[in-house]
Amino acid sequence: MKHGILTIIATAVLFLLSSCINDDTDFSDIINDGGVEDEIVPRDVQLDFTDLDEGPETIVTDVDNPDYNDYWENTNWSRTVNIRYDGANVTVDGYDGSDVSVTVNGAHVVVNSERNHINYVVSGSTSDGSLKIYSLNKFRVTLDGVNITNPAGAAINSQCGKSMYLHMNDGTSNMLADGDAYRDSGTEDMKGTVFSEGQIIVSGHGLLTISSNGRHALVSDDYIRVRPGARLLINSTSGHAVKGKDGVYIDGGVINATVSADGAKGINSDGFVNIAGGRTTLIASGGTAVDHVLSDTTSCAGVKADSIITVSAGALLVKCTGAGGKGINAHSDLVINAGSITIVTTGIKGDASPKGIKCDGTMTVAGGSTYCYSAHASPVSANRMVLAPGYLPTFIDCQSLFMVEY
Amino acid sequence: MKARIKKVFLTLTLVLMMSWGPSAFADDSGLLAEAGVEKKFGKQATAELEAEMRTRNDFRTIDRFKVGAGAEYKLTNWLKADAGYQFLVDNNREKITVDDDAILERWRPSYYSTRHRVFASLTAGIDVGRVEISLRERWQYTHRPEHITDRYDFASKAWEETAVDVSDKHVLRSRLGVGYNIPHCKFTPEVSVEMFTTASLQKTRFTLKGSYKLKKRHSLEAFYRYQSVNHTIDPDDVNTHYIGLGYKFKF
Numbered sequence: 001m002k003h004g005i006l007t008i009i010a011t012a013v014l015f016l017l018s019s020c021i022n023d024d025t026d027f028s029d030i031i032n033d034g035g036v037e038d039e040i041v042p043r044d045v046q047l048d049f050t051d052l053d054e055g056p057e058t059i060v061t062d063v064d065n066p067d068y069n070d071y072w073e074n075t076n077w078s079r080t081v082n083i084r085y086d087g088a089n090v091t092v093d094g095y096d097g098s099d100v101s102v103t104v105n106g107a108h109v110v111v112n113s114e115r116n117h118i119n120y121v122v123s124g125s126t127s128d129g130s131l132k133i134y135s136l137n138k139f140r141v142t143l144d145g146v147n148i149t150n151p152a153g154a155a156i157n158s159q160c161g162k163s164m165y166l167h168m169n170d171g172t173s174n175m176l177a178d179g180d181a182y183r184d185s186g187t188e189d190m191k192g193t194v195f196s197e198g199q200i201i202v203s204g205h206g207l208l209t210i211s212s213n214g215r216h217a218l219v220s221d222d223y224i225r226v227r228p229g230a231r232l233l234i235n236s237t238s239g240h241a242v243k244g245k246d247g248v249y250i251d252g253g254v255i256n257a258t259v260s261a262d263g264a265k266g267i268n269s270d271g272f273v274n275i276a277g278g279r280t281t282l283i284a285s286g287g288t289a290v291d292h293v294l295s296d297t298t299s300c301a302g303v304k305a306d307s308i309i310t311v312s313a314g315a316l317l318v319k320c321t322g323a324g325g326k327g328i329n330a331h332s333d334l335v336i337n338a339g340s341i342t343i344v345t346t347g348i349k350g351d352a353s354p355k356g357i358k359c360d361g362t363m364t365v366a367g368g369s370t371y372c373y374s375a376h377a378s379p380v381s382a383n384r385m386v387l388a389p390g391y392l393p394t395f396i397d398c399q400s401l402f403m404v405e406y
Numbered sequence: 407m408k409a410r411i412k413k414v415f416l417t418l419t420l421v422l423m424m425s426w427g428p429s430a431f432a433d434d435s436g437l438l439a440e441a442g443v444e445k446k447f448g449k450q451a452t453a454e455l456e457a458e459m460r461t462r463n464d465f466r467t468i469d470r471f472k473v474g475a476g477a478e479y480k481l482t483n484w485l486k487a488d489a490g491y492q493f494l495v496d497n498n499r500e501k502i503t504v505d506d507d508a509i510l511e512r513w514r515p516s517y518y519s520t521r522h523r524v525f526a527s528l529t530a531g532i533d534v535g536r537v538e539i540s541l542r543e544r545w546q547y548t549h550r551p552e553h554i555t556d557r558y559d560f561a562s563k564a565w566e567e568t569a570v571d572v573s574d575k576h577v578l579r580s581r582l583g584v585g586y587n588i589p590h591c592k593f594t595p596e597v598s599v600e601m602f603t604t605a606s607l608q609k610t611r612f613t614l615k616g617s618y619k620l621k622k623r624h625s626l627e628a629f630y631r632y633q634s635v636n637h638t639i640d641p642d643d644v645n646t647h648y649i650g651l652g653y654k655f656k657f
Contacts, residue, residue, distance in 0.1 A: 020467075020468070021467050022467065022516065023463040023466070023467040023499070023516065024500045024515050024516050025500060025502065025513070027513060027558070031558060378509050399510065399561065399563070
């Protein structure tokens with residue numbers, strides 16, 4: 001009995017002696033001994049032109065797959081029309097006048113097609129030219145080393161409500177540019193350097209450089225899809241780099257885009273934005289556009305969407321340096337399943353807050369790596385945030401930095 | 407029989423203490439160690455000195471120390487009154503505030519402060535056969551002086567002083583206990599439930615206790631206690647499981 005009592009007392013003493021731990025949260029990574037928070041040096045985000053090994057692309061061949069029609073490989077392109085620009089002139093051949101009409105004015109080409117499955121192969125160079133296509137059916141535009149500048153509007157303008165397959169031939173370097181003053185297009189839309197009423201599907205392993213000085217750069221009133229292997233370099237001084245009204249789907253490729261106008265976005269959509277591969281680098285330097293009549297402001301952003309933004313693979317890098325510029329501006333939900341996101345906003349607060357991520361819905365982080373830095377605002381501001389359970393090697397949430405890595 | 411009860415008591419105590427692990431429960435857990443000295447003055451009056459230490463954070467952090475003195479007087483054979491004073495030293499938990507964007511605003515680390523407590527009780531007890539039923543109603547007043555401590559402001563990235571205001575709290579503690587007097591046995595089991603009430607129910611304690619009389623003047627007790635907190639009153643307080651050990655010397 002005595003032995004048992006002594007055992008209990010000894011155990012109690014051991015318990016008491018082990019009660020020497022401070023149960024405060026460890027903020028030592030934020031607060032040093034002097035009590036001053038170490039200055040966080042954000043990651044450097046720059047345009048990246050290095051090659052990206054994406055492996056072989058999987059072509060969807062299942063007719064019932066909703067993405068089937070986004071692959072030009074699933075169409076038999078029965079006719080090729082060659083369009084060769086040469087300064088102030090252009091030659092067009094390969095078309096049959098019975099169902100395809102071509103109007104040429106200097107180096108400006110207008111095609112009116114009632115035929116389907118036409119592949120327009122475009123090459124050469126002009127500083128005052130364009131390609132405009134009216135078509136009842138989807139068509140393909142193959143860029144084969146072309147350089148088109150249209151000082152008065154779109155370099156390529158599709159008035160067709162069906163898909164435009166914009167394909168850059170391997171090994172080619174192509175450039176499309178507009179001017180800073182668009183001519184009146186009447187009732188027709190002409191929203192940017194490359195504009196389509198229908199879907200734009202970008203493919204091919206060549207390089208496409210798009211410059212916009214008047215309106216947006218790559219614009220669709222439907223959705224835009226960028227397939228693996230594509231290389232896009234977009235510079236816009238007047239509007240968004242990529243605007244897909246119904247959606248922007250980045251399946252792969254290397255996209256480097258800079259926008260400098262106030263309120264401009266690297267990727268903008270009234271619908272969804274899905275990033276599922278590739279490497280997309282967006283740099284926005286503009287400030288906040290103010291509409292004094294409507295008393296509304298729109299800030300610059302790397303990615304902005306009115307519907308759900310999903311990142312499921314690939315890398316998204318965003319830097320915003322202008323006042324109020326946001327990294328991701330999600331009016332709905334933001335879902336991060338995998339991939340890598342790096343956002344750095346360094347702009348000051350102006351008419352808008354330069355948050356790294358602003359999400360009006362639910363921000364769900366279920367995997368991947370998310371790094372979000374803001375010098376003058378919250379790195380992350382979400383109506384609701386959900387972090388999926390799991391082992392988190394790194395989790396930092398402090399004044400300037402939000403980082404979580406699964 | 408006695409030997410078996412002794413073994414059960416010791417084994418139960420050891421098992422409760424040794425099998426406790428940090429992840430045993432979702433709530434917090436801690437040790438409550440008490441020691442007291444009691445002196446009788448005649449048949450009706452008793453004076454007592456006590457000391458207590460509590461831990462939290464799954465037994466790993468000191469929660470508070472307490473020393474006190476009290477006196478008890480037996481009014482009738484079923485009713486007694488007691489009163490006393492206690493001096494408490496608390497290890498107050500840290501406090502972290504965040505803004506609407508879930509960004510850290512301020513951090514006030516844990517700190518030690520003192521409190522003064524006085525109490526007065528009436529305890530009624532009856533025996534129904536070997537069952538001992540008691541009801542204690544205690545009024546308790548606790549005064550916490552103003553305390554200056556440090557706080558870190560994340561926005562300005564600097565430490566600042568902050569004052570923890572004076573606090574005065576009146577609590578009514580109602581404890582119903584049921585014990586069983588095992589014949590010819592030094593071991594007495596007891597269960598009790600105690601409610602702490604201010605303007606509304608603040609917390610509830612459920613206790614399962616075993617007392618063991620070592621010798622005429624020495625007694626030990628071991629207990630398990632679950633403290634359930636009303637979080638609408640104190641969102642920072644947590645439900646806690648306690649293992650208690652006590653020793654009393656009577657002379």
